[in-house]
Amino acid sequence: MLSLSSTIDLQGMCFTLFVCWSPDSTRILSASADKSAKLWDADTKQLVTKFELGSSIEDQQLSCLWQGEHMLTVSLSGYINYLDKNNPSTPARVIKGHNKNITAMTLSQSSKTVYSAGLDNKLLNWDVETGDCVETKGKGHTNMVNGMSMTGSTITSVGVDDQIRFQDAEKKEFMAETIGLDAQPLSVDTVGDKMAIGTDGEVSLYSGNTKVFSEKVGYRVNSLCFNPSGSQLAIGGGDSKVHIFDVLASDLKEVTQLTNNDPVDAVKFSPDGEHLACSSGKKAFLWKVDGYMPVSTYWSGHVGRIITLSWSPDSKRFATGGVDSSLRIWALANINSGECIKGAHPKATIVSISWLDDNTVVSAAHDKCVKVWTV
Template sequence: MSYELKHVFASLPQMERGVAKVLGGDPKGNNFLYTNGKSVIIRNIDNPAIADIYTEHAHQVTVAKYAPSGFYIASGDVSGKIRIWDTTQKEHLLKYEYQPFGGRIKDIAWTEDSKRIAVVGEGREKFGAVFLWDTGSSVGEIAGHFKVINSVDIKQTRPYRLITGSDDSCGAFFEGPPFKFKFTLPDHSGFVNCVRFSPDGTRFATASADYQIVIYDGKTGEKVSTLGGEKAHDGGVYAISWSPDSSRLISASGDKTVKLWDVGAGTAVTTFNMGADVADQQLGCLWQKDYFLSVSLSGFINYLDKNNPDRPIRVIKGHSKSIQSLTVHKNEGRTYIYSGSHDGHINYWDAETGDNDDFLGKGHSNQVSKMVVDDTNQLVTCSMDDTLRYTDLNKKEYSASDLVKMDFQPKSVSVAPGGLTLAVCIGQVVLLKDKKKVFTLEGLDYEPAAGAIHPGGSTAAVGGADGKVHLYSIQGNTLKKDSTTMEAKGPVTDMAYSNDGAYLAVTDEKKVVTVFSVADGYSVKNDFYGHHAKIMTVAWSPDNEHFASSGMDNMVYVWTVSDADTRIKLPDTHRLHHVSGLAWIDEHTLVTTSLDATVKQWTVKF
């Protein structure tokens, strides 16, 4: 019995309105990287479905940059810690860890020999530091600013020069090593968000919230020109990235455009219009090989096409907030994974290729708590916005008419053939038929927590906070209470019938999964012990002989119904968080989602 990781569909960058997002590029041109939560995400630029995730920071990571050698990555977090770790090994072994100052790190730069590192941000006593990568010894002082430093860069040719940009509306120019402050660059009237040297070191650019991009001489720091005359954009400029030949650069702005500049002429060659919504503000960009990448406030990563500036070649979608629900569905021979997140966003993924998109139109406005697909190819979702939605998976578009408003917040939803839906809400159990409420159970003597309809459509099981499973027979459009109630070991957290309807698995807060045998009058088939904390969710394998459970202990177990001692333990499936969703693509492929906003597939062998 074994398991191995098959696919990682990574999270998007974590974005914040009005805050620039730094994208890192691999010097060999193969990968790009960014941060979300406590993770650093490395993605293949040709095929972004190939991803690797580094999860060793104890605090939220804000920036990560490759060393020019390509062998190491330096990443910094909100506590002021810098970790330097190996990129060549799967384990990403830690080489060094430093704390140059206490506070959020906003940008990192290396010298071209990969020996010195500059770090800036919002420290308490100082806003920046330059040190040797292998000893942490200081090689200069970053002075000259009296507010947070947002950006730093080092000239990649000798003699070295270092530049910074700050919230005090100034840049600063340093010579070294050891790096010493030479003079202030006073040409902006707003926050300086990004500073970058051209690869050949002859020039550098500064980009600011005052809509301007200023070009300077790389060696002397003298001002050369401004791009676009009076202003480069109609909004704050958050990021710039130079072309490999140093003749052009791209800039990303809050005016929802990215521009491609001919630096010598000072004019924009191409303007990429990214949309009209607030979420289309452009907060980061990267010129890597022949690719222009930009990042929208939504977290979407855009591959820009200079031959068709209003339509990106591809847009990488996904989740930037925690995933709370999951299901899978086969359609025309292909398997799709559906995931719903804390912010109401639903994404669907091709299970093999990782190609993904979201539905058209306006969907849920709050956390998507549970999702399931019915027999008419409708995705049924329940949300903290107090609604149930039915979305046609062939159209992949939200419908305003297929929305059912609930009296109370729904926690769980399950379906059966014949248009039946069971919604378990706070203090209520609601039976729906053909997208309409037909029966409501209220005034219950227990708090309903989870529900499941038998695949045959004749029985509804409702698990309560009282540690019992209450059975109801579905008679026409009503629910009739059965005399049978089963005991779980504690307050019920989730439940699911096996696909053939033979078993009901019930998970509880007391760390036990109890499987009941339906044909034997719901007698206990087996109790499954192994989790060290509350169990969150359960999912049956298509073979009906195995099921998976996940708990607050970050563990996933795959169990064998007939033998409670035969199990596969998947520790640290999502290292930082518990698994929030489980689903099976086939009897050997398990999908997991988590609060780290990633989707993973595992090959499980019995």
């Protein structure tokens, strides 16, 4: 039995936000805005145990539940705490996740770890096999994360705070070094020691963490992607074109443009480097990199704008997702049809897709969820 309390504990000078009974009705568990939970004896009205659950604003406790042997509380951060009567200062388990929209994702195929970030500024590390989640330690972004890319054991992220930040994936912590930007970044990609950053009207090339090239362009850089060797860079532009650049040591040289009917939101080279796919409006387009000849007119099936796409490691299929909440899988061997998972993230925009292996797709969306699919 649960009951909501709006009273103020004047003696403790704290707001008791929620209380619940133990199954045998002899104890009461309370959750409070003072970042603690308390266990009370129902008969004597005396405090039995106080659980300290942190010191930050996000550690305020909003609700509680006593289910069987388990006592749980929910923090303002959205984390769920399993209380431990034998160790009141440390929860037995904390279930973590995003409490605001996810806006970016990348993954490590070797460690089977997914990295997601969003409007809550947090960068979370998900173990695909267990579902366990760990928050990246250290000073991260102070605003929404717009893009992420992983090379080796380093995760590069860009945010609305106009910063490039780096995470050590093995230590699960942010590195001290950051790079400030002159404008809000919209996209990022890395390969080897190269990094490309796109903004609304500018593209920059970095060698290591040193900017070696920057150029104003007359379009919004919605997305960008290096080919596997890092010798070319494709840019999906707000001008409804895919711009192809040769990547030199300290320069970008545009070599061709591929015209579409709508702004290009996503662009990806296949892992074998033989194909380039892009999304434009509700359609997906595909070219052979050799001469950039179209493979077909277009592939269609989404009923809303495609936001993201990703290739399988064997380069035989690619996946698309977007505002219609659906996930579609397209096979090069059969360009006339595609497998569809309707409502993959119900009523939510899918913002990022990655392949864990040739038969496993990971998707992230505005419903604050990361999902793993066998396809």
